Amino acid sequence: MSGRTQKSGAEDLIARTRAAVWHPCTQMKQMEALPPLAIARGEGAWLIDTDGRRYFDAISSWWVNLFGHCNPRINAAIIDQLGKIEHVMLAGATHAPVVELSERLAALTGLGHAFYGSDGASATEIALKMSAHFWRTSGQAKKNGFVSLQNGYHGETVGALSVTDIPLFKDTYAPLLRHSVQVPTPDARLAEPGESAEAFALRCAAALEAHLAEHAATTAAFIVEPLVQGAAGMAMYHPIYLTRARELCDRYGVHLIADEIAVGFGRTGTLFACEQSNIRPDFICLSKGITGGYLPLSAVLTTDTIYAAFYDDATARGFLHSHSYTGNPLACRAALAVLDIFETDQIIAANRIKSLEMTIALAEVAAHTRACHFRHTGMIWAFDVVDADSDFASRFHVAALAQGVFIRPIGNTVYLMPPYVITPDEMTLLAERVLRALNLSLEP
Numbered sequence: 001m002s003g004r005t006q007k008s009g010a011e012d013l014i015a016r017t018r019a020a021v022w023h024p025c026t027q028m029k030q031m032e033a034l035p036p037l038a039i040a041r042g043e044g045a046w047l048i049d050t051d052g053r054r055y056f057d058a059i060s061s062w063w064v065n066l067f068g069h070c071n072p073r074i075n076a077a078i079i080d081q082l083g084k085i086e087h088v089m090l091a092g093a094t095h096a097p098v099v100e101l102s103e104r105l106a107a108l109t110g111l112g113h114a115f116y117g118s119d120g121a122s123a124t125e126i127a128l129k130m131s132a133h134f135w136r137t138s139g140q141a142k143k144n145g146f147v148s149l150q151n152g153y154h155g156e157t158v159g160a161l162s163v164t165d166i167p168l169f170k171d172t173y174a175p176l177l178r179h180s181v182q183v184p185t186p187d188a189r190l191a192e193p194g195e196s197a198e199a200f201a202l203r204c205a206a207a208l209e210a211h212l213a214e215h216a217a218t219t220a221a222f223i224v225e226p227l228v229q230g231a232a233g234m235a236m237y238h239p240i241y242l243t244r245a246r247e248l249c250d251r252y253g254v255h256l257i258a259d260e261i262a263v264g265f266g267r268t269g270t271l272f273a274c275e276q277s278n279i280r281p282d283f284i285c286l287s288k289g290i291t292g293g294y295l296p297l298s299a300v301l302t303t304d305t306i307y308a309a310f311y312d313d314a315t316a317r318g319f320l321h322s323h324s325y326t327g328n329p330l331a332c333r334a335a336l337a338v339l340d341i342f343e344t345d346q347i348i349a350a351n352r353i354k355s356l357e358m359t360i361a362l363a364e365v366a367a368h369t370r371a372c373h374f375r376h377t378g379m380i381w382a383f384d385v386v387d388a389d390s391d392f393a394s395r396f397h398v399a400a401l402a403q404g405v406f407i408r409p410i411g412n413t414v415y416l417m418p419p420y421v422i423t424p425d426e427m428t429l430l431a432e433r434v435l436r437a438l439n440l441s442l443e444p
Contacts (some may be wrong), residue, residue, distance in 0.1 A: 008050070009038065009051055010038035014031075034398065038051075043070060044070075044421050047061075053404070054404055057069070059418075063262050064293035066289045067338070067421055069293075081097065081330050086329065090116070091326075095329050100336060101299075101339075108339075109280075114300070115130075115299065115300045117300070119287055120262070120287040120298055121155025125159045125160055128163070130283065130302060131220040135220050137310070143218060143219060143220045143254075145215065146180045146181070148180060150182045150183065150184055151185050151229055151232035152229055153166050153169075153229065155261075165182045166232075183208045184207045184208075186204040186237035187236070189373050197237065200238070201244075205244035208248055212248055212251075213252065216252035221283070222256055223257040224245060226258050226263055226274050227273040227377055228263050236375050236380075242277035246277070246281070249282075255282040256281045256282050257283040258273075261288055262288055265286075266289070267380055268378040268379075268380065269351065269377065270378070282302060284300070285298065292335075296325075297332070297335060354420070355378055358381065358430075362374075365383065368435070371386070380416070382416070383415075384412050392411075400434070402437075405430065
């Protein structure tokens, strides 16, 4: 026999991933001390590694999983589609899943003419290009600038990164990026003492108005994450900001792009976050939960007016953007299954009850002496840790894993965004384990 110790299934897979895979948003050298989970399968809200250890997926695998891992209804839809057509190019051909999905998304958003991409950043790129192209076609070529919120995140491709305001992602690539303008974020944590979230949101909207009043002639669109800025540490704000933003964009002739990539499909308590402000954007960007976490897909829907500007005999006037897997039938069938589950299981109503139950379960966490700004919107919960050092996020992540929970804090912000299939017992378990991980990570 060899004198070498045989590696476990997890150890073997981790060694191979370090040798062959470049992981996203990861300093690969840190894997020497903090290896990734070696996941073999999933069941509901749980991830199971190659050695059989179970971890509750408290962040829905980067906010994409809505109805649990290995969901039988989504599985069945994809399997059925596999027996029909797996893919056909969408230039010069069409298919039933993409048509039905487009029709249903149009009915749900009040917009139409869905254009498909592969991921959230692609959706942002599509919306930015459509907006600037619309103004150029309309004889206002100088309207090609963009405005976004401070601390906003819209993706990491070059165009999307240009309207993102997260230095960690943006600064290295600054020479490649187009200039954009950031206006004050209505993040309620930044309000003055005694100032309500609504009053602060209106004050921030006044700054947006001041900018548009001066620069509308060169501004194509204002892009915003409705109600929750995810990468900013789950920054939550009052819906009145979106109401005012819609009014201001109308007044100054600027498009409003709603980046609902993370917050769409029920995360904020309504199917789309914009519903809580009773507004309709000029563009809506959708991804993440659209396929329930199964397959890469994004969509951008827009108004008839914008679509009509591209409808012409001249090919060059069309929107000449594509990728090879645009509107993939398998991804569209997964998305249709997701919409079916929302409808048949009355998910939005059910989530209102779960939202209250989870908030109650987290009461002890919210009251923790080192927790501040405990907040929640729909099926998103977050709190900030007072006096957290630079290693807090890593320590909490490790402590949570030891408790069987998969969470990745954003700086000093701990957040929960579980799949909608979470049960009352799992809520209690999750709250208890988060509290335990918090205490462990704060030990001297």
